Amino acid sequence: MTNIFQTFLNYQFLGNSGKSYLTSLLIFLILLVVLRIFRQKIFFHLKERAKKTKTEIDDILIEIIEGVKPPFYFFISLYFALYSLKIPEKFQKIINSLFILIIVYQIIKSFHISLNRISEKIAQKEEGKEKLKKEASLKGLFFLIKIVIWTIAALIILSSWGINVNSLIAGLGIGGIAVALAIQNILGDIFSSFSLIFDKPFEIGDFIVVGSNNGIVKKIGIKTTRIQTLQGEELIISNKELTESRIQNFGRMRERRIQFNFGVCYETPLEKLKKIPEIVKEIITNIEKTRLDRVHFKEFGDSALIFEVVYYVLSPDYSEYMNIQQKINFALKESFEKEKIEFAYPTQTIYLAKTNQ
Numbered sequence: 001m002t003n004i005f006q007t008f009l010n011y012q013f014l015g016n017s018g019k020s021y022l023t024s025l026l027i028f029l030i031l032l033v034v035l036r037i038f039r040q041k042i043f044f045h046l047k048e049r050a051k052k053t054k055t056e057i058d059d060i061l062i063e064i065i066e067g068v069k070p071p072f073y074f075f076i077s078l079y080f081a082l083y084s085l086k087i088p089e090k091f092q093k094i095i096n097s098l099f100i101l102i103i104v105y106q107i108i109k110s111f112h113i114s115l116n117r118i119s120e121k122i123a124q125k126e127e128g129k130e131k132l133k134k135e136a137s138l139k140g141l142f143f144l145i146k147i148v149i150w151t152i153a154a155l156i157i158l159s160s161w162g163i164n165v166n167s168l169i170a171g172l173g174i175g176g177i178a179v180a181l182a183i184q185n186i187l188g189d190i191f192s193s194f195s196l197i198f199d200k201p202f203e204i205g206d207f208i209v210v211g212s213n214n215g216i217v218k219k220i221g222i223k224t225t226r227i228q229t230l231q232g233e234e235l236i237i238s239n240k241e242l243t244e245s246r247i248q249n250f251g252r253m254r255e256r257r258i259q260f261n262f263g264v265c266y267e268t269p270l271e272k273l274k275k276i277p278e279i280v281k282e283i284i285t286n287i288e289k290t291r292l293d294r295v296h297f298k299e300f301g302d303s304a305l306i307f308e309v310v311y312y313v314l315s316p317d318y319s320e321y322m323n324i325q326q327k328i329n330f331a332l333k334e335s336f337e338k339e340k341i342e343f344a345y346p347t348q349t350i351y352l353a354k355t356n357q
Helices: 002-010 018-053 057-066 071-081 088-123 127-160 165-182 186-200 241-244 270-285 318-339
Strands: 207-208 213-220 224-228 234-238 248-249 256-264 291-300 304-314
Touching: 002 291, 057 088, 071 088, 186 241, 213 234, 213 291, 224 241, 234 241, 256 270, 256 318, 270 291, 270 304, 270 318, 304 318
Parallel strands: none
Antiparallel strands: 207 213, 207 248, 213 224, 224 234, 256 304, 291 304
């Protein structure tokens, strides 16, 4: 038995002795067992400790380790086990390329997990419209980061395969200029979306006016923003157009300034005219969510004595403003009827003069 084992150890196959193959097998099995123990035992204890800490870093690390699947451990063990053997250079390059490919893929996967976890954590701090906006902004930002990561990863893999990356980058640089010119409008919209996200001229749910268009912001995308108009249809505007336009944002309005005029007949006595400011003041101050600014006998109109009223509705809601204005109008009509003050309406008085012939 001893002679058979000794013969096996000295046996040569593909430039390696039986002893080398046995050593390689032992390295493979030991590494596989160690990694398996780490996965089942040590990782379990780390996960339990992470639950007791407040920091998010250990949670992200746990999620990254958890995302590493058994085939990765198998290949890592096999890769280092093969190092104890003499392998033809051609096959060694293939194995090295596969090793770099798998490692790079796992690193990219870890980056994705980290970015997603960071995105979720930031979004959790917000509520409602702000949460939706944060998610949209982070989605766009992380999309660009992922493109950069994949580009770097591709260059690393190509370099490991013996491809001249420098000449490739130079070629891509020339081609990149052509592509950039071709997609400059798209890139303009993408960068405009970041301007909208970080400069915050409006938020999801705000009522905005852009030129002759208006509506409620429903979604801020990478290239376009979607607005639902008052008529109900969806209006899609490019982000570049939005950043270059003057935007009225009624969603930021905390109170609404209202100015309106009314006129009374020229025949109204002076005593009644002096009562009108007090009547208006009493009406408005008795209505909730209003603040009176001023009431003045403004001017002598063509067919009426004009009064100007300025007050504030302490709410941005348009329907509430209209309800309040309606209450004021009804109350004015009722009060003026009691005081026998008549509202004016357009009239013409014609004076006829008799001439002596």
